[in-house]
Amino acid sequence: MPEAIAKLSFWGVRGSTPTVDRAMWRYGGNTPCLELETPSGARFILDCGTGLRTLGKHWSANRGGRETNAHIFLTHYHWDHIQGIPFFSPLYAAENRFHFYSFRSPSLGPDSLKRVFEAQMAIPYFPVDLSAMSASREFTEVDGGERFEVGGARVTTRWLNHPQGCLGFRFETPVGTVVYATDNEPGDPKLDKSLRELAQGADIFVNDAQFTPPQLAMARKGWGHSSWLEGVRIAQEVGVRNLVLFHHDPDSSDRAVDEILREARGQFESVWAATEGMVLTLGKRKFGVVIPTVREGLRREASFRAHVSGFTGDGLAFEENTVIRNLSLHGAMIYLDHSPKLQSELHVMIESTAGPGQGNVPMRLRAYVVRIEPGPEKDQTAVGIVFTE
Ligand SMILES: [Zn+2]
Ligand SMILES: [Zn+2]
Structure with a gap:
């Protein structure tokens, strides 16, 4: 019998806004979207940035007409985390079922995510009416500090320090733990402590690394993001096994991200820079990283x-x-x-x-x-x- 594994795939890794700059193609320009498959076969989507469109295409091509059933965890409602929703083709097939988890925004009130769907597809922002989205959709409101079981994983939520709020998620599976904490600025003692509790002993810790430490200290202070150095500190303090630098700045070229990764590896051995297409696997005794080569271009x-x-x-x-x-x-x-x-x-x-x-x-x-x-x-x-x- 093949060993049970959890699989974390990166479909979008760029923060704030998608980029199409050639100097950024290697890490990728789509905004946040991760896919987590648990050992029991449940599928989770973490955030719905523009990477969600590519994930939808991949599922449609590979599921051979079978229905799709997935749990979608949304960290917050900023554009870069929701913009892929109208372009996610599995939402337009009646046989598919999606269960969304997100928080009640004080500005949007009850059913916040439903309102986001309605607003995104309202005239004149999108040509297709919401009624065309025929997949069944269920919405669950979650708050920071909750714990619940979904698809064979134990989920924990914590608030992060970000304008208008953001949730960090911890997924404990029988083969290991994945923590997803994007869009967070260090400096609030209570929330800094909470993030450390969330990341405690994680096998994979995906953390906001949008800015360089000098940017975070000066020009970008208060913008709601973090740096590789903060990620490394947390990883060292709470015994994280693998740190993934995530939410790359839209102005960071591939060379700039290379340099960020080089500096981070100087202080913590097991660091990876999130890359579109990268797949991390967790088994009871093993951890793997692959970036499948796309045979594009002329060879x-x-x-x-x-x-x-x-x-x-x-x-x-x-x-x-x-x-x-x-x-x-x-x-x-x-x-x-x-x-x-x-x-x-x-x-x-x-x-x-x-x-x-x-x-x-x-x-x-x-x-x-x-x-x-x-x-x-x-x-x-x-x-x-x-x-x-
Ligand atoms: Zn973001
Ligand atoms: Zn944000």
């Missing part, structure tokens, strides 16, 4: 000699020689005597070998001219190209 078999140096999972430095075998190609800058037309197609042949001992097999590529500039030498043109085929 070619190649054979270039390379020297690689880095660190192993145990922190040991290594270096070795290798061969680059499968190259992903985005673009290049080439210098030409001719000046091609901007937004025209070029055919480019790059000399390479197909593999060791297989002789010269040139790489034939089609490219598209995206930039024309004066070259480094007189009468030369610098041509920016993007490979298309």
Whole structure:
């Protein structure tokens, strides 16, 4: 019998607003949405940011017409946590059933989440009427400090420090504990203590890491968010096994998140930066992290000699020689005597070998001219190209 596991998948990791910037594609631009599958097979959705749309597509493609039954936990009503709802296709199929858990907002009153649904789909904000949402929907109001059982997991809620309120959730399953605490600013002693109780001994602790420690101390103080350093402190204080930095700032490029992760790993070994597509698995004796590679973009078999140096999972430095075998190609800058037309197609042949001992097999590529500039030498043109085929 296969080992029972809990599986946590990240469908949206960006805070505040979705981003489509190329400098942020590696970590991803969709706003918060996580999927937790418990060992008993129950499905939970944590927050309904724009990542929810992709999750809906995935479910529709893989469930083969079977009905979907899921529990949806909403931390709060800010745009980035609800914006995916109207675009979640399983909500438009009558055979599906969803149970929502969220708090009563003082501004919205009773049935807060129902009112959010109505407001999001009101004319003229959305073209489809709420009556088209035919899936059965049940709403449960929860408060901070509650404990209840759902789908084979024990759920605990706690208030976090965020404008207009936000709930943190702890999910205890038979194989381990996941704590989801996004949108929280440290500095309120009572709530800081409460968050530590929520995160106590968690196997996976997903925490708001939107700002850098200097930003949090100065320009972004009072904005309702946290930093990697706070996450590391909590993880160390309450014996968290794995910390996940989450809710990346919409202005943080992939390189900026890389740097945040590097700094965090300098102080706590088991830290991961939330990435769209990342899947964490928890078993009784094991923990796993995978980021399934999306084979998007252009790839070619190649054979270039390379020297690689880095660190192993145990922190040991290594270096070795290798061969680059499968190259992903985005673009290049080439210098030409001719000046091609901007937004025209070029055919480019790059000399390479197909593999060791297989002789010269040139790489034939089609490219598209995206930039024309004066070259480094007189009468030369610098041509920016993007490979298309
Ligand atoms: Zn947020
Ligand atoms: Zn928020």
